[in-house]
Amino acid sequence: MPDLRVRALQMLTRRDYSRAQLQAKLAVHAESEEELNAVLDTLQSERLLSDPRYASQRVVARAGRYGNARLRQELKQQGVGEADIEAALPEAGDxxxxxxxxxxxxxxxxxxxxxxxxxxxxxxxxxxxxxxxxxxxxxxxxx
Structure with missing residues (x-):
């Protein structure tokens, strides 16, 4: 488990990930599904992993080139929940x-x-x- 946590923290220091993205990337290194979920839950409780923050950053970064429908679709594909998407979209501007x-x-x-x-x-x-x-x-x- 410490190895998995270290790997997750190394990834999160480079950029934010949605929970689903990080889960997919770490799945090959985890010994069990329970271990992986425990690490992700811990990271979320420590606010190191946050889907609302990820959605917000992604929307702000890509809003200059894309409309709301495209932003919504991309976030859904990356495993972000509908409530987090709706909360992040207003940050894109008009x-x-x-x-x-x-x-x-x-x-x-x-x-x-x-x-x-x-x-x-x-x-x-x-x-x-x-x-x-x-x-x-x-x-x-x-x-």
């Missing part, structure tokens, strides 16, 4: 403003044709921005 910033960086000029408009919308959808944020961005640009 989605429409982020959408406009991404659009400006990528395109910078109003679409000249319906095909170009569709291309820009697809790009922003892929980045996880809501339909409302995309419409507001493109409507503001075209006026």
């Amino acid at each position: 989605e429409a403003e982020r959408c406009r910033a991404v659009w400006l960086k990528k395109f910078g000029q109003a679409p000249g044709s319906a095909e170009e408009r569709a291309k820009q919308m697809r790009f922003l959808q892929y980045r996880g921005f809501s339909g409302d944020a995309i419409r507001r961005t493109l409507r503001g640009v075209e006026e």
